[in-house]
Amino acid sequence: MLIVQTIAALRQHLAAFHRPAFVPTMGNLHEGHLALVQRACVLGDVTVASLFVNRLQFLPHEDFDTYPRTPQEDYEALEREGCDVVFAPAEAELYPVPQTYKVHPPAALADILEGHFRPGFFVGVSTVLLKLFGIVRPAVAVFGDKDYQQLLVVRQLVAQFALPIDVVGHPTVRSKDGLALSSRNRYLDAAERVEAVQLSQTLRTMAQALRDGAQDVPSLETQATQAMQARGWSVDYLCIRRSADLQEPTPQDLATPIAADRLIVLGAARLGRTRLIDNLLVGELGGCAEAP
Numbered sequence: 001m002l003i004v005q006t007i008a009a010l011r012q013h014l015a016a017f018h019r020p021a022f023v024p025t026m027g028n029l030h031e032g033h034l035a036l037v038q039r040a041c042v043l044g045d046v047t048v049a050s051l052f053v054n055r056l057q058f059l060p061h062e063d064f065d066t067y068p069r070t071p072q073e074d075y076e077a078l079e080r081e082g083c084d085v086v087f088a089p090a091e092a093e094l095y096p097v098p099q100t101y102k103v104h105p106p107a108a109l110a111d112i113l114e115g116h117f118r119p120g121f122f123v124g125v126s127t128v129l130l131k132l133f134g135i136v137r138p139a140v141a142v143f144g145d146k147d148y149q150q151l152l153v154v155r156q157l158v159a160q161f162a163l164p165i166d167v168v169g170h171p172t173v174r175s176k177d178g179l180a181l182s183s184r185n186r187y188l189d190a191a192e193r194v195e196a197v198q199l200s201q202t203l204r205t206m207a208q209a210l211r212d213g214a215q216d217v218p219s220l221e222t223q224a225t226q227a228m229q230a231r232g233w234s235v236d237y238l239c240i241r242r243s244a245d246l247q248e249p250t251p252q253d254l255a256t257p258i259a260a261d262r263l264i265v266l267g268a269a270r271l272g273r274t275r276l277i278d279n280l281l282v283g284e285l286g287g288c289a290e291a292p
């Protein structure tokens with residue numbers, strides 16, 4: 001496996017390939033990331049992963065400085081998965097001058113949910129991805145369904161800029177108890193780790209209620225929020241949305257169980273100092289990849 005730090009070295013190496021498959025990451029890899037790499041390995045003629053903690057997508061009070069950075073472990077894990085090339089640029093390589101040109105995704109998608117609670121987050125994500133796409137020039141890029149809103153933002157970015165990239169979403173990988181894998185899970189202490197499963201369980205309860213014909217979305221959201229708050233969580237949102245565009249469902253979207261299958265339940269909540277996010281497509285109740 002080749003590890004490169006510069007754009008020039010990466011381009012030179014990739015010139016020999018026709019169909020790079022790309023997995024952008026911020027490192028501190030877990031089984032969820034590695035599942036994306038495995039998927040990429042069967043989609044392209046060379047698999048490229050990037051490791052870059054992107055300052056642009058962190059708010060000033062967020063954990064940019066303390067975000068876990070574990071490059072050696074990441075390289076070993078990527079090599080074991082069969083990754084061919086790792087692009088691990090220094091900040092000065094990707095941002096040699098202040099990044100004054102930025103991508104502002106549409107507010108209707110990017111200023112809600114995560115974008116509401118983390119203003120500018122999707123500007124940072126879209127900007128670094130447009131840049132990484134220009135550097136790697138992948139034919140296919142693989143993203144986790146866990147960051148569902150990010151996946152929709154990336155799909156629209158690629159569509160509206162007519163980038164020749166297939167964006168592939170991969171199912172969320174979960175621990176045996178249902179907790180979605182995340183680099184931030186390592187912030188949880190032992191008691192919080194046990195409690196953390198409540199987020200996915202709450203999403204599941206909400207999704208099941210929709211499947212069973214419940215149509216009062218505000219009361220489902222309020223009940224779920226109050227139940228989580230009573231357990232000590234600080235809830236940013238527990239929401240039912242349309243999976244296609246993350247807008248609030250109309251009465252027609254809720255009219256039948258088949259229509260409800262096109263909904264998604266999304267949550268973000270803080271347990272102690274750890275902010276967790278997760279989501280569940282109502283139509284995929286019961287289906288999820290499990291970490292070994």
Ligand code: PAF
Nearest residue numbers: 024025026054125128147
């Ligand atoms: O999902 C992530 O890890 C990041 O948002 C990404 C896509 C690597 C951009 O920095």
